[in-house]
Amino acid sequence: MRIDVVSIFPEYLAPLELSLVGKARTSGLLDLRVHDLRDWTTDRHRTVDDTPFGGGAGMVMRPDVWGTALDQLLDEDAHLLVPTPSGEPFTQRTAEALADEEHLVLACGRYEGIDARVAEHYRSRGRVTEFSLGDYVLNGGEVAALVVVEAVARLLPGVVGNPESLVEESHGAAGLLEYPVYTKPPAWEGLDVPEVLLSGHHARIARWRRDTALERTAARRPDLIAAMPVDELDRHDLSL
Numbered sequence: 001m002r003i004d005v006v007s008i009f010p011e012y013l014a015p016l017e018l019s020l021v022g023k024a025r026t027s028g029l030l031d032l033r034v035h036d037l038r039d040w041t042t043d044r045h046r047t048v049d050d051t052p053f054g055g056g057a058g059m060v061m062r063p064d065v066w067g068t069a070l071d072q073l074l075d076e077d078a079h080l081l082v083p084t085p086s087g088e089p090f091t092q093r094t095a096e097a098l099a100d101e102e103h104l105v106l107a108c109g110r111y112e113g114i115d116a117r118v119a120e121h122y123r124s125r126g127r128v129t130e131f132s133l134g135d136y137v138l139n140g141g142e143v144a145a146l147v148v149v150e151a152v153a154r155l156l157p158g159v160v161g162n163p164e165s166l167v168e169e170s171h172g173a174a175g176l177l178e179y180p181v182y183t184k185p186p187a188w189e190g191l192d193v194p195e196v197l198l199s200g201h202h203a204r205i206a207r208w209r210r211d212t213a214l215e216r217t218a219a220r221r222p223d224l225i226a227a228m229p230v231d232e233l234d235r236h237d238l239s240l
């Protein structure tokens, strides 16, 4: 998979040289290229923004500079991803779908955002997804790009050492939150590890983990339970 990330702060993406994503790049599993949007400017000051039509505070990123950059980076099978507070939610399902694609291009905005005509223009030429990480406002799209690259890269075959660990995870196939995990020592600060986990009884351990995941999900994310298909609820012995 190839991922291009365009930003006026390319150094923000430096953490993607580390750990699993860094190894995926070195091994060739992931072809990740980070670009400075200002490399596509033509004026002496390398200007990427201007004042907003209609007035208001802040600056807006110019469509022409983005257009020059994206015309160069987007090929016919590329999927343009634009982080924005007004986008559709980015979820594990989104990551799973993106992990099957050949080429992603992440356009990281700053200031008050990117001129709306950029997404509009490229929608007429290929796939564009404006997405949000959640209902809070960041100062730019770079943090969202870090999240997307990590969430997608870890799903690529060969990136995570033990693919089993991708099966049982939060918001995984069961759509439940993860159960709590424990390791040695068995007692710490007067707190013990749940007995069942020391029993070696795999069926009971599996049941405890599923029940605890359900309890956590019902308590912290009732929306996930409400969104669960009826046959899934039945599978978890849940009836609403």
Ligand SMILES: Nc1cc(-c2ccc3cc[nH]c3c2)n[nH]1
Pocket (backbone or CB within 6 Å): 083, 084, 085, 108, 109, 110, 111, 112, 113, 114, 131, 132, 133, 134, 135, 136, 137, 138, 139, 140, 141, 144
């Ligand atoms: N979920 C979420 C995305 C953002 C975001 C994304 C891009 C830009 C550009 C300027 N401000 C931005 C904020 N905030 N929160």
